[in-house]
Amino acid sequence: MPKLKTKDKHIKKLAEIVKGPNSILYLKEDLLAYDCDGFTIHKHLPKAVVFPKDTEEVAAIVKYCDANNLPFLARGAGTGLSGGAIPLNGEVIISLVRMKRLISVDTENRRAVVEPGFVNLKLTNSISDRGYYYAPDPSSQYCCTIGGNVAENAGGAHCLKYGVTTNHILGLEVVLPNGEIIEISSDGIPDAPGYDLLGILTGSEGTLGIVTKITVRILKNPEEKQTVLAYFDKVSDGSHAVSDIISAGIVPAALEMMDKIAIEAVEAAAFPVGHPKDIEALLLIEVDGVSAGIDEQINQILEVCKRRNVREVKVAQDEQERGRWWANRKTGFGAMGAISPDYLVQDGVIPRSKLPEVLGRINQISEEFGLRIANIFHAGDGNLHPLVLFDAKKPGDTDKALKAGSACLKVCADVGGSITGEHGVGIEKKEEMRFIFSDEEIMAQTNVREVFNPNNLLNAGKLFPTPGRCIEMKSDVNEPLSS
Amino acid sequence: MPKLKTKDKHIKKLAEIVKGPNSILYLKEDLLAYDCDGFTIHKHLPKAVVFPKDTEEVAAIVKYCDANNLPFLARGAGTGLSGGAIPLNGEVIISLVRMKRLISVDTENRRAVVEPGFVNLKLTNSISDRGYYYAPDPSSQYCCTIGGNVAENAGGAHCLKYGVTTNHILGLEVVLPNGEIIEISSDGIPDAPGYDLLGILTGSEGTLGIVTKITVRILKNPEEKQTVLAYFDKVSDGSHAVSDIISAGIVPAALEMMDKIAIEAVEAAAFPVGHPKDIEALLLIEVDGVSAGIDEQINQILEVCKRRNVREVKVAQDEQERGRWWANRKTGFGAMGAISPDYLVQDGVIPRSKLPEVLGRINQISEEFGLRIANIFHAGDGNLHPLVLFDAKKPGDTDKALKAGSACLKVCADVGGSITGEHGVGIEKKEEMRFIFSDEEIMAQTNVREVFNPNNLLNAGKLFPTPGRCIEMKSDVNEPLSS
Known part of the structure; x- marks a missing residue:
């Protein structure tokens, strides 16, 4: 068994728990890969990364950290978009990738x-x-x-x-x-x-x-799937079509929307499918279930699109075509790289009926900050992903992008929506929690955290804003360290 | 404004909060109606019943109770089946029936x-x-x-x-x-x-x-509903039909089962529909959705039933027939009164695949205790309602029924199920919580309660078992008073 290249007693003890140096990283060059997750704006080095093989090892690591006042957190694949796995406080990262049965x-x-x-x-x-x-x-x-x-x-x-x-x-x-x-x-x-x-x-x-x-x-598996692609000259027609489909009593398996800038990006990326570039919006709609009911639902969807002045609407002719449409859609975020050096993805939620209003206000934010904003979203449940395009090399641009993103979330909160639909709060949206929660409401939650996590060693400084002067906390919340 | 017939200072203050004597009950004869809910085995008089008209009144009552160390609880229509609204500790009951907008x-x-x-x-x-x-x-x-x-x-x-x-x-x-x-x-x-x-x-x-x-x-509203009634000579065939329907990828809106004793009861009650009395099980199956898909699903269900040796299977011909079948089913619990002086309804859950085994074991329990047990259940999600028939006037019968009910829940827990599907734990199943939770798991929950409810004045003595000697609690849990 190779020797450890450190005299740190905690590292030695943790290496013992995970049974050897192949299950722990502690050298700076190894730790660099773990200084952030999919949210790359904040970074911080962990103390170590351990790779337990079973529940007992995880429990032993946690007990050791708890007894020795070492902050710790768990990490999966590190694909999170809100910074939940970033070791803000120099945590021991418990990587769970070897527990993969x-x-x-x-x-x-x-x-x-x-x-x-x-x-x-x-x-x-x-x-x-x-x-x-x-x-x-x-x-x-x-x-x-x-x-x-x-x-x-x-x-x-x-x-x-x-x-x-x-x-x-x-x-x-x-x-x-x-x-x-x-x-x-x-x-x-x-x-x-x-x-x-x-x-x-x-x-x-x-x-x-x-x-x-x-x-x-x-x-x-559903017996059958059918997928529809619809092109609209006007965003408002596309938005109304979304509401009309839901109002008709159809619950599609998926109901996705992309706006003009998003379409420009996905067509410039890995899986272009030839969407027209002069449309303002496209809808990708999928219906699944028992075969007998599908055709009627598809007909209703086609009817709705026509009533809402669709330019062109088509049903995928086979699994290959369906696959191409989805591959194109799923490149969405990454595709922004094809039209902008950097981008910031936001994740707001709004009542479906507010779609046209909110898209208009996001447009204003774009003009105000002088940054292009693309919109890709799970329209069916009102989950928007405004993608703020910027250039980190331009002085001040990153800051402008962060502010524009936050402004988009404020709009979502103001129309009765929320600041995250699926990406989480993490580090990224801690302060925006105040858009939707009062101090009392935040405290009701941090009190719950305290029950589970009384020493606040587990993933501290995430999810909730640092308390303001007007709120008295039962325990201190660790301040995030800047990177 | 009529005067209060009491000198109790708390009653006077509570009456002030709800603005007058018409919004409070405090005389013994009035309180008797509130000594239990739908679970009638435990009874206790409340201190008073108040009828707030809005949130502010509720908050003021709660603040007053909290400041004066008065136990309190909320009550709706009092139809709960596990005793959640019983004022075990002489609570002030906050009735919410006037907040009905x-x-x-x-x-x-x-x-x-x-x-x-x-x-x-x-x-x-x-x-x-x-x-x-x-x-x-x-x-x-x-x-x-x-x-x-x-x-x-x-x-x-x-x-x-x-x-x-x-x-x-x-x-x-x-x-x-x-x-x-x-x-x-x-x-x-x-x-x-x-x-x-x-x-x-x-x-x-x-x-x-x-x-x-x-x-x-x-x-x-779904565009269409279709309802099927199927009679089986053997319980096991009915059970297998349930699994087969789900395995076929159909998710019925409802999938109900009744056994022989349950059928005897509903046929003797208010809405008989002429079910044969010599069958061992019936299934009531409803499918809903867009019209186009329904017929095919119904055909699949009929096929499954035939493969499982159904004696007779039919589709409701109109809304009237459908209504009669459901009225008959919904009399289920009450109908037991037609064949037994008293009954105790239980509420266990099991993995669907364990239906035949569990029904067999419930049958053994019935024989062991010498009490008939009827079974009505939401078979689709494995939610059993064993109804233990007994005669409270026979000495020892109530106790036997309680023990038989508990034994049924133990069977459910032992096959990987649980002790309640929809009726709650309340007073009734506190001790049975130990069938499925360890002391640590119960404490993780009582710790959460303590965050919200640190003084334990709100509805104390419910939901969790009284801690045993081996479990150290951060605060005392009030013991229920016997009635």
Whole structure:
């Protein structure tokens, strides 16, 4: 067994817990890869990165950190977009990528058990031959882990009909911040007894505990899928079509919208499909279910689009065409790189009926800050992704982009919406929490954190704003360190 | 203004808060109606019952109780089946029946806002002319309140497809146990920022706060419904048919099962429909959605039933016939009165695949205790309702029934299920919580309660078992007083 190149007693002890130097990183050059996640604006080096192989090792690491006052946090694939896995306080990072087993699949009761490092898309790939799939499909699903999905309550294009991660979690094994291991489970029970700890853990952004085992719901593949692509000369017609489809009583599996700048970007990126460049909006609509009902729904959707002055509308002729449309859509964020040196993705939510108003106000923000803003969104559930385009090399541009992004979220909050639909709050949107929560409401939440995480060693300084003068906290919240 | 017939200073002060003697009950003869709810085995008189008219009055009552160390709890229609509204500690009952306004309906964004005393079925009745309805449909829906539904996370026959109450709550205004008013809202957002307080409040059985305003999701009426009735000679064939229907990828709106004794009871009660008395099981299956898909699903269901040796299977010919079948089913619990002096309803949940095994074991329990047990259940989601028939006048029979009921729950827990599907824990199933939770897991929950409810004045002695010797609590849990 190679020797450790350090005299740090904590590193030595942690290496013992994970049984050897191959399961721990502690040299600066190794730690650099862990100084941020998918939110790259803040960075900070961790103290170390450990790679436990099972729940017992995780619990032992946590107990050691707790006893020695070492801050710590859990990390999956590091694809989070709001900075939830950034070691702001020089945390010991507990990487869960080696806990990546598919433990069991029970098709009869429609559930599967996975370890947290298991990659999202691998689950569907592992069960598709039996006719099943796992519904939540974030765009990063080919590499993000289900543990990370639980932490962030991840969404995806198909969450309109099937719900986000929290709707698919049936049970969790959790290591609490004191190292205790608990199991919480609804086992698919409609109304599980006791408090909904499963709900509060899911989407708690790694601040309440570390998930070490996950029971998920799996779904039967729908008998048929049909996909429609519709081009609109006016954004307002596209927005109204969205509302009309939902009002008609149809719940599409997905209902996506892209505006003119977004279309310019995806057509310049890896999977162009020949969208016209002079349209203001396109809709990508997917319907699934038993075959017999599909055609009628598709006809209704085509009717709605025509009533709303669609320029062109077509149904995918085969799985290849459908696949091309989706690949084009899923390049969305990354495609911005083709038309701008840098971009900042925001994640607001609004009542569907406010779509035209909010798009108008985002347009004003774009003019005010002199920055282009592209819009890609899960229109069906009103989840906007304004993409603020900027150039980090231009002095002041990054700051302007951050302010423009925040202004977009303010608009969402002001029309009765919210500041995140699926990317989480993390570091990025802590201050924007004040747009929607009062001091009392924030304190009701930080008090819950304190129960689980009384020493605030687990992922401190995330999710909630630093308390203002007017709010008295029961314990200090660690201030994020600047990078 | 008539004078109060008491010198009790607390009663006088509470009467002032609710502005007069017409909004408070405090004489023993008036209080008797409030000594229990739908769970009639434990009884205790409250100190008083107050009838606030708005949130501010609720908050003022709560602040007064908190400052004066008076236990208190909230009550809706008193239809709860697990004793959640029983004033075990001589509580001040805050009755919410006068807060019964339908505040607003927003069909475009599919939401409605109601006060907690608004009756469940009234919501559907108020919006059906616009083509909408409210999905959760407990059998008591004609009289239970939506506030009570939130407290208990109520289910219903149609929750298989549409989910229970928690899936339909978009926002809550809550008076915390210290009298603070907070708003928590997802506003229909897929992944709301912060912790899922909405989830933890919903189903917390009135132990964390008092809900004073509720934003619910409303749904568009399905275009069509079709209902199937199937008679089986063998319970096992009926059970397998349930699994086969789900495996075929169909998600029925409802999938109900009744066994021989249950059929005997409903046929002897108010709405007999002529079910044969020599069958072992019947299934009532409803499918809804867009018209085009329905016939094919119905054909698949008929096929499954035939493959599973159904004796007779038929589709409701019109809305009248459908209505008669449902009225017959919904008399279920009450109908037991036609064949037994007393009955105890239980509420367990099991993985669907364990149905035949669990029914066999319930049969053994019935023989062992010498008590008949009828089974009515939401078979689609494995939610059993064993109805233990007994005669309270026979010495020892009540105790035997309680033990038999508990034994049924133990069976459910042992096969990987749970001890309540929709009726809650309340007083009734506190001890049975130990079947599924370890001491640590119970403490993780009571610690959460303590954050919201540090003085434990709100609805104490419910939901969790009294801690055993091996568990050290941060605060005492009030012991229930015997009645």
